[in-house]
Every structure is written in structure tokens, then in C-alpha cells.
Amino acid sequence: MDEMVLVVEDSDVDALLKGYGFIKIPLEEIKDLVEKRGFFVRRGKAEQDESLRQLIPYVVIKNKDGLYLMVRRLKAQTESRLHGFYSLGIGGHINDTDEGESPWLKFLSGMEREVNEEVDIETYDWPKYVGTIRENTTDVNKVHLGIVFTITTNIKGIKEKEKFTWELINSYDIMKRYEELESWSRLAFEAVEELKD
Template sequence: MSIAEVEQVLVVPTEKFHEIGQFQGFHDDVETYLNQLLTPEQMSFRPRDVMEKSPEFKQLIPYVIFEYKDDQGTQHVFQYVRGKGQGESRLHSKRSVGIGGHVSSEDAPDSDQDPFQQGMRRELEEEVSFHAPHEMVCAGLINDDESEVGRVHLGVVYLCKIERPEVMPNEEDILDAGFRPVGDLLAKLEEFETWSSICLKTIYG
């Protein structure tokens, strides 16, 4: 693969994240972090293969959780199993509640575009289809420095509150997908990737 073909992903300096306030797990003070991280001074695009091994930077990952409340008031969350075609090999066969992925330099070719929002929209369009009325709310950030994957990533968690449980996977590697009652998911946290487990416990536990 030539240099030109290497995927360039959106990152921020880990040092800046620590300066604002390092945390382990989930943090709901969205504005404090994003107002300082999602700036032209802090954001840059760097080769993904290098960044996966570079703790000096955090790759910013949109992580969208679809939630639906039925007529009885029971909260349901969309979940699935990651197949081998999903990007991060270290997460294969894990159950997840998050839809999203890396933000690429191709997501915002014009300087007046917000690369993070553009990247999140692209990831959603690629991975799932949904048409029901919904509201998107930024719920917090997720950081896990205790795992190899987590040390080089920083998740931005969005809740997509959807009126009908109609979310369909667009990729064959999104397996066993569908909405499940939150109680059922909390009872099987050991099946989930770390970020999903943290989100389920913090937001719904």
C-alpha cells in the first residue's frame, strides 16, 4: 500500500486530554471536553496504522447508541455482535451497543465542514438504516486506558432516541442485531466489548 492510500484518521493529543482531565470510564461533562478538543488547533489527521500503536494520540470515535421506549415504558437498546469484517480485529465476536467508527480525512474535504459530525453521519449511513423520527443527544465521553484498544481511542457517546424500533444493519458483519430490553443486556455484560459494558452500566444501570 502506498503512503497516499493509508487511511488518515482524526486524532487529538493525549496530553491535551490529560490537561483537561483524565478519567477512566464514562464522563458526562461533554462541553468541557469537546469545546477544547474539537478545535482546529487540537484536531489532526494521521496514519491509522501508526496511531493504533501511538498512545501520544487519541483517535476520536463517534459511538451511537439507539434506544427505544415501548408503550409500557420499558427501555430497549439496539445491540449486535461484531463479525470478522468489522474494522477492529481486537473486538471481533464481541457484543456491542455502539454504532460508529474512525473519522477519516475524506469525511471533511472542505475546511468549513465539521469532520467529526460528517464522519459520524457517514458511519451511521454505512452500518445501519433507520427512518423513524429520532432525537440525537450527546451523552458523554468514554475512555478506557486499561485495555490495548482503549489507550489509543476516545469515544464520544450519542444516544439516538428513536420512536420505533426499526434499525436494520447494512453490513453482513453486523450479526444477531436487534433491540433488546435493557435489563436483559445488563444481565449479560460479560458478553459485551468494554465500551458497551461501561455505557450500559453508567447510562442504564
């Protein structure tokens, strides 16, 4: 946990976002927050310091038939507090070594890196922004801020097979496993489903 990860002060998040759960806010306001208030600290500190929020791109991927990519986190996956849960979101921490001259450019290149590291997919259009997730329900949630995007592309599989199992699944079957989804995935699923209306 010695990597340097992108964070913002929780007080700055409080000033921008009202309430908890899934919050729809213009992307420009998120960009402004990251660009002006983002900085890097050691991940070990960030995981324990509830005055900070680690910025996490959370990308929901669907195939051309509308099926969702769902993964299950195995014990080899870094975040032990989420082992065994199903997830609809691909993403992770943004590092100071990610490309870009500013925190926001590093966020964008880090999001692209995370998707390409974890999933074997064909070329895709730039991810579509959906909204943000802020929760305080678990120790993990208290120190992370999810920024949700969605991609539609052809999905070939998962690259990190030692960390995840995967499947393509429709909305109906996701609802049958709803209680087994990590909390961010529940919120992201509901938000992405609303985009279809």
C-alpha cells in the same frame, strides 16, 4: 489501514479529562478540543502510537419502545481485537474525507456517515450527547477516545450484515449478558440508563 483518521494528542486529553472510565464533560469542551487540537494521521500509525487518541463517535441507539440495538462483531468487522463481543455503540473513525471545513464539522458529518452506513433506521433527531469514555485497560482502549451520543428512532435492522449480527434487547437482558459486552458498551449503557432517572 492507510486511511487518514482524526486524532488528538493524549497529553491534550489528559489536560481535559481527569481519570478514566465514563467522564461527563460539557460538549463545548469536547468541541473545543477537537476544533483546536484535532489533526489527521494514517490509521496504521494511530493504532500503534499511544501518544495519540483516535476520536470515535459512539452512538447508542434505542427504539421508540426503549429497546436497545445490540450488535455482535463478526470476523469480517475491521477491528479484530473486538471480534465476538457484543456492542451497544455504533460508530467508527473520522476520516479526512468526511464533509466539513474543520475537524469538528468533520467529526459531526463522520458520525452521521457511520450511523447511516451501519444501521437501517428511520429519520431521527440529532444525536444527544452523553459524555466521553477514556480507558487504558486494553491495547485498543489506549489509542481511542469515545464520545458517546444516543438516538431514539425506529430501527429496521443492520446494513452491514457481513460484519454484525443484531437484536433489540431490554435493559434486563443486557444485564444478563453484561460480561460479554465490550468495555465501552458497559460504560455507555450505565450512562444512558442514568438519563432515564
